[in-house]
Amino acid sequence: MNKTLLCFAATAIAFTPSFQATADDHAPPTLAEVADAALVSDTYAWDFVEGVTTEVGPRQAGTEAEERARIWAMDWLEKHGFANIANEPFEMETWVPGTTHSVEILEPFPQPFVIQPLGNSASTGPDGITAEVVEFSSMADLSAAEDGSLAGKIAYISHQMRPSMDGSHYGFAGPVRWFGPSIAASKGAIATVIKSVGTDNSRNPHTGGTSFPARTTPIPAGALSLPDAANLERMFDRAGDRTITMKLVLTPSLLGTTLSGNVVGEIVGSNPDLPPVLLACHLDSWWNAPGAFDDGAGCGIITAAALNVAKTGQPLRTIRVLLAGAEEVGLWGSKAYSEAHIDEPIAVGIESDFGADRIWRFESNFRGSNPDLHGRLADAVARFGVANSSIVASGGADLNIARDQKAAIIDLQQDGTRYFDLHHTPDDTLDKIDPVQLRQNVAVWTTVVGILANEERAIQSGDTIADVGPAIKAAR
Amino acid sequence: MNKTLLCFAATAIAFTPSFQATADDHAPPTLAEVADAALVSDTYAWDFVEGVTTEVGPRQAGTEAEERARIWAMDWLEKHGFANIANEPFEMETWVPGTTHSVEILEPFPQPFVIQPLGNSASTGPDGITAEVVEFSSMADLSAAEDGSLAGKIAYISHQMRPSMDGSHYGFAGPVRWFGPSIAASKGAIATVIKSVGTDNSRNPHTGGTSFPARTTPIPAGALSLPDAANLERMFDRAGDRTITMKLVLTPSLLGTTLSGNVVGEIVGSNPDLPPVLLACHLDSWWNAPGAFDDGAGCGIITAAALNVAKTGQPLRTIRVLLAGAEEVGLWGSKAYSEAHIDEPIAVGIESDFGADRIWRFESNFRGSNPDLHGRLADAVARFGVANSSIVASGGADLNIARDQKAAIIDLQQDGTRYFDLHHTPDDTLDKIDPVQLRQNVAVWTTVVGILANEERAIQSGDTIADVGPAIKAAR
Numbered sequence: 001m002n003k004t005l006l007c008f009a010a011t012a013i014a015f016t017p018s019f020q021a022t023a024d025d026h027a028p029p030t031l032a033e034v035a036d037a038a039l040v041s042d043t044y045a046w047d048f049v050e051g052v053t054t055e056v057g058p059r060q061a062g063t064e065a066e067e068r069a070r071i072w073a074m075d076w077l078e079k080h081g082f083a084n085i086a087n088e089p090f091e092m093e094t095w096v097p098g099t100t101h102s103v104e105i106l107e108p109f110p111q112p113f114v115i116q117p118l119g120n121s122a123s124t125g126p127d128g129i130t131a132e133v134v135e136f137s138s139m140a141d142l143s144a145a146e147d148g149s150l151a152g153k154i155a156y157i158s159h160q161m162r163p164s165m166d167g168s169h170y171g172f173a174g175p176v177r178w179f180g181p182s183i184a185a186s187k188g189a190i191a192t193v194i195k196s197v198g199t200d201n202s203r204n205p206h207t208g209g210t211s212f213p214a215r216t217t218p219i220p221a222g223a224l225s226l227p228d229a230a231n232l233e234r235m236f237d238r239a240g241d242r243t244i245t246m247k248l249v250l251t252p253s254l255l256g257t258t259l260s261g262n263v264v265g266e267i268v269g270s271n272p273d274l275p276p277v278l279l280a281c282h283l284d285s286w287w288n289a290p291g292a293f294d295d296g297a298g299c300g301i302i303t304a305a306a307l308n309v310a311k312t313g314q315p316l317r318t319i320r321v322l323l324a325g326a327e328e329v330g331l332w333g334s335k336a337y338s339e340a341h342i343d344e345p346i347a348v349g350i351e352s353d354f355g356a357d358r359i360w361r362f363e364s365n366f367r368g369s370n371p372d373l374h375g376r377l378a379d380a381v382a383r384f385g386v387a388n389s390s391i392v393a394s395g396g397a398d399l400n401i402a403r404d405q406k407a408a409i410i411d412l413q414q415d416g417t418r419y420f421d422l423h424h425t426p427d428d429t430l431d432k433i434d435p436v437q438l439r440q441n442v443a444v445w446t447t448v449v450g451i452l453a454n455e456e457r458a459i460q461s462g463d464t465i466a467d468v469g470p471a472i473k474a475a476r
Numbered sequence: 477m478n479k480t481l482l483c484f485a486a487t488a489i490a491f492t493p494s495f496q497a498t499a500d501d502h503a504p505p506t507l508a509e510v511a512d513a514a515l516v517s518d519t520y521a522w523d524f525v526e527g528v529t530t531e532v533g534p535r536q537a538g539t540e541a542e543e544r545a546r547i548w549a550m551d552w553l554e555k556h557g558f559a560n561i562a563n564e565p566f567e568m569e570t571w572v573p574g575t576t577h578s579v580e581i582l583e584p585f586p587q588p589f590v591i592q593p594l595g596n597s598a599s600t601g602p603d604g605i606t607a608e609v610v611e612f613s614s615m616a617d618l619s620a621a622e623d624g625s626l627a628g629k630i631a632y633i634s635h636q637m638r639p640s641m642d643g644s645h646y647g648f649a650g651p652v653r654w655f656g657p658s659i660a661a662s663k664g665a666i667a668t669v670i671k672s673v674g675t676d677n678s679r680n681p682h683t684g685g686t687s688f689p690a691r692t693t694p695i696p697a698g699a700l701s702l703p704d705a706a707n708l709e710r711m712f713d714r715a716g717d718r719t720i721t722m723k724l725v726l727t728p729s730l731l732g733t734t735l736s737g738n739v740v741g742e743i744v745g746s747n748p749d750l751p752p753v754l755l756a757c758h759l760d761s762w763w764n765a766p767g768a769f770d771d772g773a774g775c776g777i778i779t780a781a782a783l784n785v786a787k788t789g790q791p792l793r794t795i796r797v798l799l800a801g802a803e804e805v806g807l808w809g810s811k812a813y814s815e816a817h818i819d820e821p822i823a824v825g826i827e828s829d830f831g832a833d834r835i836w837r838f839e840s841n842f843r844g845s846n847p848d849l850h851g852r853l854a855d856a857v858a859r860f861g862v863a864n865s866s867i868v869a870s871g872g873a874d875l876n877i878a879r880d881q882k883a884a885i886i887d888l889q890q891d892g893t894r895y896f897d898l899h900h901t902p903d904d905t906l907d908k909i910d911p912v913q914l915r916q917n918v919a920v921w922t923t924v925v926g927i928l929a930n931e932e933r934a935i936q937s938g939d940t941i942a943d944v945g946p947a948i949k950a951a952r
Contacts, residue, residue, distance in 0.1 A: 054710040057587025068586075110544075111533025111766065114902060202678050203765070203902040227905035231766070234530045234906075289679070290587065290707070426590060426679040429703035430710075 028313045031450040038308050039384070039443035046435060048076060048300035049356075052283075053290035053430045060287040061326035062094030062258040069283050073263045073299070073323050080307055082265030082321070089261040090336035092326050095120055097207075097287050098251030103193065103222065106130065107245040109235050113228035115193065116288060117250040118177060119209035119329050122218040124191065128249035129154075129220070131190055135236045139175050142183055151188035154246055155180070156195075156232060163199045166361075167354065167416035173197050181210045181221035191220040191248055195229035200421035203227055207286050208424045209329055220250045260284070260325035262333045265303075267310045269318035269453065275344075276318035277452045279306060279445075280334075280351040280398040282327030289428035293419065297433055297441075298352035299323050305445035315453035317347060324398040327353075328424075331397050338401035347459045348408035348452055351396025352441065354416055356433045359444045361413040362386050363393040365463045370408075373451075373459060377410070380447050384440055386412070392463045408461040410452075412444055504789045507926040514784050515860070515919035522911060524552060524776035525832075528759075529766035529906045536763040537802035538570030538734040545759050549739045549775070549799050556783055558741030558797070565737040566812035568802050571596055573683075573763050574727030579669065579698065582606065583721040585711050589704035591669065592764060593726040594653060595685035595805050598694040600667065604725035605630075605696070607666060611712045615651050618659055627664035630722055631656070632671075632708060639675045642837075643830065643892035649673050657686045657697035667696040667724055671705035676897035679703055683762050684900045685805055696726045736760070736801035738809045741779075743786045745794035745929065751823040752794035753928045755782060755921075756810075756874040758803030758829060765904035769895065773909055773917075774828035775799050781921035791929035793823060800874040803829075804900075807873050814877035823935045824884035824928055827872025828917065830892055832909045835920045837889040838862050839869040841939040846884070849927075849935060853886070856923050860916055862888070868939045884937040886928075888920055 029037070052059075052072060059069040070087050077085045103115040133154045136142040142157055157180040161173035174197055181192040196206035205223040212218040224232065235244055263283060269276065281298035285291025299321075306319045324333035362381055367374040367390065378388035393411040395402050402409050415437075422428045452459065505513070528535075528548060535545040546563050553561045579591040609630045612618040618633055633656040637649035650673055657668040672682035681699040688694040700708065711720055739759060745752065757774035761767025775797075782795045800809035838857055843850040843866065854864035869887040871878050878885050891913075898904045928935065 050710065054707055054714060055585045057585070057707075065586075109531045109533070110541075201903075201905070201907045203680055203905060204678070227903075227907050230907060231530055231533075231905070234526065238530060427677075427703075429677070429679060429707070431677045431703050431706060 031312050034308050034311045035443045035446045038446050039439055042304055042439045042442040044304035044307050045300035045438050045442050048303055049292055049296040050430055052296045053292050057290045058287050059285050061284040061329045062092050062260050066284050070261050070263050073283055077265040083268045085265040087261045087263055089259050091257050092260050092332040094255040094258040096253055096255055098253055100249050100251045102249045104247050106247055108239055108242040114203050114225045115222040116205040116207045117252045118207055118221045121221040121250055121252050123251050124220045124249050126251055128247050130247045133244045133246045145187050148188050150184055153189055154191045155184035155189040156193050158195045161199055163417050165415055165417050177208050177210055182212045182216045185216050185219045193222050193224055196223040196226050198226060198420050201226055202427055204425040204427050206424045222250050260332055262325050262337050263323040265321050267306045267319040269315045271316050274317045275347040276320045278320050278346045278349045280322040281353060282398055283323040284326050284328055286328055286424050288426045291428055292430045292433055293355040293422050293428050295353045297356035301352040301441045301445055304442045305449045308446040309450040309453055317453045319453050327397050334398040334400040338404045341401055342404055346407050349395055349399040349402030350410045351399050353396045354414040355419045356438045357415040358437045358440045359386050359412045360415050361389045363389045363391045363411040365393045365409045365461045368463045369460055377448055377451055381444050384444050386444055406461055408459040507788050510784045510787045511919045511922045514922050515915055518780055518915045518918040520780035520783050521776035521914050521918050524779055525768055525772040526906055528772045529768050533766045534763050535761050537760040537805045538568050538736050542760050546737050546739050549759055553741040559744045561741040563737045563739055565735050567733050568736050568808040570731040570734040572729055572731055574729055576725050576727045578725045580723050582723055584715055584718040590679050590701045591698040592681040592683045593728045594683055594697045597697040597726055597728050599727050600696045600725050602727055604723050606723045609720045609722045621663050624664050626660055629665055630667045631660035631665040632669050634671045637675055639893050641891055641893050653684050653686055658688045658692045661692050661695045669698050669700055672699040672702050674896050677702055678903055680901040680903050682900045698726050736808055738801050738813050739799040741797050743782050743795040745791045747792050750793045751821040752796045754796050754822045754825045756798040756827040758874055759799040760802050760804055762804055762900050764902045767904055768906045768909055769831040769898050769904050771829045773832035777828040777917045777921055780918045781925045784922040785926040785929055793929045795929050803873050810874040810876040814880045817877055818880060822883050825871055825875040825878030826886045827875050829872045830890040831895045832914045833891040834913045834916045835862050835888045836891050837865045839865045839867045839887040841869045841885045841937045844939045845936055853924055853927055857920050860920050862920055882937055884935040
């Protein structure tokens, strides 16, 4: 670190994070020292995620709860010395889940199941609907059903998702949720229930958005918990010729246009001519959980990394954190941020939005175009058990601006083996976070952000972005 | 096995289980052979528990669902060749949970939690109640509160339960549920919420009965899921001087007197003068789950053991299975069975009601009075990894008759390490059962029941029953 720069930072700029050079001329810690300390004793990330899950809780996009989250987050950023804190509001069309979510089999084996509506689900009305259920064991089977063959019926769609470290089985099973209800509707179905897109055996359904194209009228759509889905499938096995009749009550509604917002804050760099490093997460969660893994942890990790880097002295580039709004329900915040800031180049974008388990793989989209930087970053995180990779980074959901600007992108891939046990379920609570793995994230992020924020040369991208990446990640 | 007896069985008695001596004079398998086969390939137990969880589902005591369970079970027993199948009805006072179970913190950190009512909870009415919450970290703290000090308030009671192989932490933490609400009521509380008596971190509360003595008017009482209890405790840590305000809605009700029943069936023994061997489980479950661990598995294990023993030929003693009704809500079935049959001596009682994980310890109440039989049984199950023990067996909840008759009792203790992750929660579903461990239960039971049912000498008890046992087990 350049000592002159550092003194300038401490005296001339609104730059208050806790660990800066002091008058008695002690040298600030090195980046490696700060990262090592974070590995064993970082408290920023935990404090953020404990705080937002305890003091705010669930924060469905576009609602008053999400607004409380923004106020809470700005207060947290201010207390920790971030500069240029702002809420950047945007309008969105807001769906809310309603309060009644019930389902029961009436015949031939009467029993209640546990269900939650999918985002964008229509309402059954408070009295619900009762109809025959038709089983599809895969999207292929559903797609093969004849037009009109589901008229008056409820479609049940299953899948064969398994845990995967890289999260790739989300792309494998996700279409059941993303597109299943609209395909079923196009064949006449009056409602759709799916096997939760998840890998656990907890009695808690996985919600998440489903899409109805403009030409398709939304139908009620819900996710059964995995044990209930298994039970329904056993019923089909045991029912023989008997019809399985289901009563479904889901009461979501549309609030119309409401406000959401993106919260931003900065560790101001010493050279305003250099584009900033953008660290992203999302602040909203589904209504059914306080959003610890998704994505309180991510916001904790990125803010902790920025604060830890600041302990080494003022960085060359500004580090900007983007706590995006309304990610879950359609990337409203990511789109709004890109639209508002498209003319302000960023140096590089990185996002944390895949839980809190350890980072195991380093990816960039500049391995070919800037092999020196890619190599230095990969080498620096190797000691934390992070492998180099030739996969081209495509960025998280809230990095639309990086993709739109064709900027550099880094993906610090987290171990997703248990991510889809918790994803979008009521079980996404603080106790699921392993503090040791959370701190490994902070140590890796601190290392990467510290190098990037002090990189004087341009961090141009250039590698081809895999087309499949953004589409899958956008649906997270 | 005595071949003459066997032929008699096959020809002269209504004795149809599948594996009996045939005309071509093949010898039936030995008990050891049958137990070995059960260990690797028993299907009876799984078929029972899969069937009852799939085709019946939750079966709250005293309701129509429990009646369906009785019809289903009698049909299953008949299909599998049991004799003397009967439903022995009894009257009970029936509590049902109602449909609205919601709780939210209003101040200072608004967010909803997940709650379920405790058995015998009063109703808040559909509009709920709103009041300050007072935290007690233990029963001792609650007991120390001054009379009247909880007037108009909601008591929250915590505990420090940990997983325990022998289930002893249920006795440690259980009083929070069993007695906490009535103690809080006696100090003026208008409602009680407890940390679920459980050891998991799933977002599903543990219900279970609570007791209000005749002089205490029941108050609304519910269990928070463990993650929600932890969140509430963090709120107390963060609230400082601020009051925590809770809105609680629980709408259970009393149905008055309804019918429940005990289902019985027999493998008829060749010597009607010898008292039968009684194998017990309970057929009812709480409303919130299909009751796989508690106690569909137990009914599967005992019926499988009876059927496997029958494969070795007709036993000397009758093996009677008792699928008791209304256990969860106060041992109504156990009491009714004892009352009805108190004058019909049983030889020995054994119950399975602690999940489906492996049996690890053998206990009897005749180690001193009948050391030969105790030793033979312990030796016979050792090869399945079951240790002998000097603990005096006190029997499961449905063995009131054995205790009332001061009969012999055996406890085949199951590994309870994860039992209280699932106990009385919506998560008590079929997928939680490990088929390998379930079959170990069947192999051990088959061995023990086979020896007992062919024991010609009296199986007198005589050891002292530990006083604490029945009290704890009765509350299971």
